[in-house]
Amino acid sequence: MKTGAQILIESLKDEGTDVIFGYPGGSVLPIYDVLYDSGIKHILVRHEQAAVHAADGYARASGKTGVCLATSGPGACNLISGIATANMDSVPVIALTGQVPTGMLGNDAFQESDITGITMPVTKHNYLVNDTGSIRRVVKEAFFIAGTGRKGPVLIDLPKDVQTGQTDEGENPNVEISLRGYKPTYRGHPKQIKSAMKLITEAKKPIIYAGGGVIASDSSAELVKLAERFDLPVTTTMMGLGAIPAHHPLNLGMLGMHGTEAANYAITECDLLIAIGARFDDRVTGKIELFAPNAKVIHIDVDPAEIGKNKAVDVPIVGDAGEVLRDMISLAETLDIKKKEPWLTKIEDWRENHMMKYRDDKELHPQYIIEQLSGILEGEGIIVSEVGQNQMWAAQYFGFKMPRQWISSGGLGTMGYGFPAAIGAQFAKPDETVVLIAGDGSFQMNIQELGTVSQYNVPVKMLILNNMYLGMVRQWQELFYEKRYSYTELPQVDFVGIAAAYGIPGVKVEEKGEVKDALKKAMETDGPYLIDFRIEREENVFPMVPAGAAISDMIGCHIPDEKEALK
Amino acid sequence: MKSQILSVLVENQSGVLARVSGLFSRRGYNIESLVVGRSESPEISRMTIVACGDEAQIEQVKKQLNKLIEVIKVTDITEKEHVERELALIKVNAEPGDMRSEVMQIAGIFRAKVIDVGSKSVVLEITGDSGKINAIEELLKPYGIYEMVRTGKVALQRGSATVLNSK
Numbered sequence: 001m002k003t004g005a006q007i008l009i010e011s012l013k014d015e016g017t018d019v020i021f022g023y024p025g026g027s028v029l030p031i032y033d034v035l036y037d038s039g040i041k042h043i044l045v046r047h048e049q050a051a052v053h054a055a056d057g058y059a060r061a062s063g064k065t066g067v068c069l070a071t072s073g074p075g076a077c078n079l080i081s082g083i084a085t086a087n088m089d090s091v092p093v094i095a096l097t098g099q100v101p102t103g104m105l106g107n108d109a110f111q112e113s114d115i116t117g118i119t120m121p122v123t124k125h126n127y128l129v130n131d132t133g134s135i136r137r138v139v140k141e142a143f144f145i146a147g148t149g150r151k152g153p154v155l156i157d158l159p160k161d162v163q164t165g166q167t168d169e170g171e172n173p174n175v176e177i178s179l180r181g182y183k184p185t186y187r188g189h190p191k192q193i194k195s196a197m198k199l200i201t202e203a204k205k206p207i208i209y210a211g212g213g214v215i216a217s218d219s220s221a222e223l224v225k226l227a228e229r230f231d232l233p234v235t236t237t238m239m240g241l242g243a244i245p246a247h248h249p250l251n252l253g254m255l256g257m258h259g260t261e262a263a264n265y266a267i268t269e270c271d272l273l274i275a276i277g278a279r280f281d282d283r284v285t286g287k288i289e290l291f292a293p294n295a296k297v298i299h300i301d302v303d304p305a306e307i308g309k310n311k312a313v314d315v316p317i318v319g320d321a322g323e324v325l326r327d328m329i330s331l332a333e334t335l336d337i338k339k340k341e342p343w344l345t346k347i348e349d350w351r352e353n354h355m356m357k358y359r360d361d362k363e364l365h366p367q368y369i370i371e372q373l374s375g376i377l378e379g380e381g382i383i384v385s386e387v388g389q390n391q392m393w394a395a396q397y398f399g400f401k402m403p404r405q406w407i408s409s410g411g412l413g414t415m416g417y418g419f420p421a422a423i424g425a426q427f428a429k430p431d432e433t434v435v436l437i438a439g440d441g442s443f444q445m446n447i448q449e450l451g452t453v454s455q456y457n458v459p460v461k462m463l464i465l466n467n468m469y470l471g472m473v474r475q476w477q478e479l480f481y482e483k484r485y486s487y488t489e490l491p492q493v494d495f496v497g498i499a500a501a502y503g504i505p506g507v508k509v510e511e512k513g514e515v516k517d518a519l520k521k522a523m524e525t526d527g528p529y530l531i532d533f534r535i536e537r538e539e540n541v542f543p544m545v546p547a548g549a550a551i552s553d554m555i556g557c558h559i560p561d562e563k564e565a566l567k
Numbered sequence: 568m569k570s571q572i573l574s575v576l577v578e579n580q581s582g583v584l585a586r587v588s589g590l591f592s593r594r595g596y597n598i599e600s601l602v603v604g605r606s607e608s609p610e611i612s613r614m615t616i617v618a619c620g621d622e623a624q625i626e627q628v629k630k631q632l633n634k635l636i637e638v639i640k641v642t643d644i645t646e647k648e649h650v651e652r653e654l655a656l657i658k659v660n661a662e663p664g665d666m667r668s669e670v671m672q673i674a675g676i677f678r679a680k681v682i683d684v685g686s687k688s689v690v691l692e693i694t695g696d697s698g699k700i701n702a703i704e705e706l707l708k709p710y711g712i713y714e715m716v717r718t719g720k721v722a723l724q725r726g727s728a729t730v731l732n733s734k
Contacts, residue, residue: 116582117585120582120585120586120589121589121593124636125636128582145636179636180639181577181578181635181636181637181638181639181640182636303634304630304633305627305630305631305633305634308623308626309627
């Protein structure tokens with residue numbers, strides 16, 4: 001006979017779980033008692049929200065499923081924004097929550113919350129387990145659902161009596177799961193793939209628009225292969241950064257609200273749009289009617305509900321990006337390929353003249369910091385961002401070489417995500433350099449995790465682009481609300497002092513000339529390190545497509561030189 | 568805006584109704600009626616959902632329903648050969664005398680059953696398509712309807728076609 005808690009931990013081990021991010025409490029005591037000497041590493045965070053973000057960062061860095069654990073009631077509720085983050089960005093996460101005993105369910109018992117009810121809209125699926133015998137099956141199903149098809153978070157709610165209950169049922173690790181309502185499609189329909197290839201060979205101005213689905217399906221190599229085979233220029237969403245190396249001659253960089261002019265112009269002019277693992281989000285498309293207005297559209301996605309949701313599609317292909325791309329490549333071998341010369345000349349010109357630029361003078365500009373970081377890391381390492389201006393500067397200027405190198409909250413845009421996600425990523429990739437790029441606002445949203453970093457000596461490098469503002473909101477207030485900076489100014493904080501209180505070394509940087517040495521020192525330090533960059537306060541993220549405008553209608557493309565700026 | 572009849576097979580488990588109805592409300596889809604009950608197999612429930620929207624919206628409804636793990640199959644039977652019925656119970660004012668006999672006459676024409684008779688009222692049971700029920704409701708209104716309950720539409724495809732074996 002085994003207890004539910006024992007079966008749970010065994011089942012997690014069977015699924016390959018080696019680390020759990022969690023926070024104990026009354027309703028999960030039986031699970032923590034088993035965890036104590038289970039051999040699974042448990043990382044004690046300082047807030048449940050950090051547990052789920054860390055599990056998410058772990059999943060994005062490794063491609064495996066991340067696991068977090070919280071107690072009932074407030075513990076479970078603190079997971080919600082993290083679960084919603086994982087849901088929007090299709091990240092495989094298992095959230096385990098304690099629950100009051102089954103006999104007390106619905107009685108407003110101490111620390112009771114209806115977490116399956118609350119998380120229904122933000123999970124791929126969830127379970128309230130009501131008997132010990134089904135734990136093993138539920139865990140197996142949950143990992144299967146989280147990690148297949150369009151990936152996503154699954155929550156398992158475990159009443160305390162289910163954890164303590166004993167059974168000899170459900171011990172068979174080969175328990176059958178039957179999910180007749182869940183059958184993802186992986187292979188694309190051959191006829192559709194053929195139609196797509198026909199459009200590609202006929203197109204004069206084609207472009208690939210690649211999203212996070214390419215990263216999630218580990219199909220970056222296939223993407224690059226297809227692009228090279230047909231000379232197809234590529235633009236990626238923020239979630240798709242790293243799917244093709246930044247400096248690849250066919251890469252136009254990121255598109256959308258803060259994308260490159262090159263990418264946004266190319267999308268507007270193209271006659272064939274090949275969307276792969278992307279979902280036509282409003283931050284990408286701007287005014288949807290003017291997004292690729294003259295193009296036929298091929299849309300490849302593992303989630304049929306994304307196809308045709310925001311934009312009408314000529315050739316829909318439901319399937320895993322990798323599977324479909326491999327089929328397209330093998331079909332391509334038989335095709336006669338014409339180089340699309342005039343289009344490529346234009347692309348080359350855009351690449352030369354309309355990529356990212358900023359005014360590089362003697363002031364401390366955040367873009368300069370990101371460029372220097374990229375130089376020191378030679379474009380490698382794992383970069384995790386918070387949300388806001390810091391995120392956009394990192395996305396625009398780092399120059400990602402590889403998939404899973406860029407970790408950032410895209411769909412939900414969750415401030416406070418980055419720091420715990422960086423901790424999670426570091427546990428997934430202990431030998432990689434993990435760098436957090438944060439703003440002073442977002443860093444303070446989960447600043448308590450300095451405690452976790454300190455306790456486990458997590459060697460995350462924390463770079464704070466400190467402008468004493470909630471910078472992105474301030475930017476919108478500057479541009480669209482007549483500089484009425486309503487509640488976006490933050491008082492100065494001695495971040496180095498706070499880090500020191502946790503025993504973490506750091507340095508404050510106020511001059512451009514100090515940047516390189518500070519970054520080098522951070523990277524050479526064995527363990528965590530914090531740099532507080534006091535950047536140009538009112539620097540903006542440009543170019544920018546105002547909300548609701550066409551993506552070709554960008555502002556801030558012209559960067560004034562110093563003389564002009566003085567006027 | 569068209570009304571579409573979706574026949575949806577779901578796992579007979581607690582919470583499924585909440586998942587389905589929650590999906591409709593949070594995505595802003597309009598629902599005219601939703602009927603759920605056991606199907607031919609005890610572990611499967613059948614929902615008959617009448618939803619209205621343009622073609623793209625209905626397409627999204629179907630796709631989003633299909634994404635729910637506990638939804639086994641969604642079939643739009645509006646354009647397929649099908650039969651549909653709705654049942655209503657109507658408690659109508661029927662004072663003894665002329666009024667009562669007129670009400671009974673209307674009931675007879677519509678093949679409604681009288682399932683309760685009170686001193687001043689009768690309860691009629693009527694089955695048919697929604698139009699027929701609307702019609703009798705209109706005719707009975709002048710007499711005074713005390714209470715009415717309608718089940719919402721249930722529907723099945725004609726012939727041997729089933730939701731599970733249809734495309």
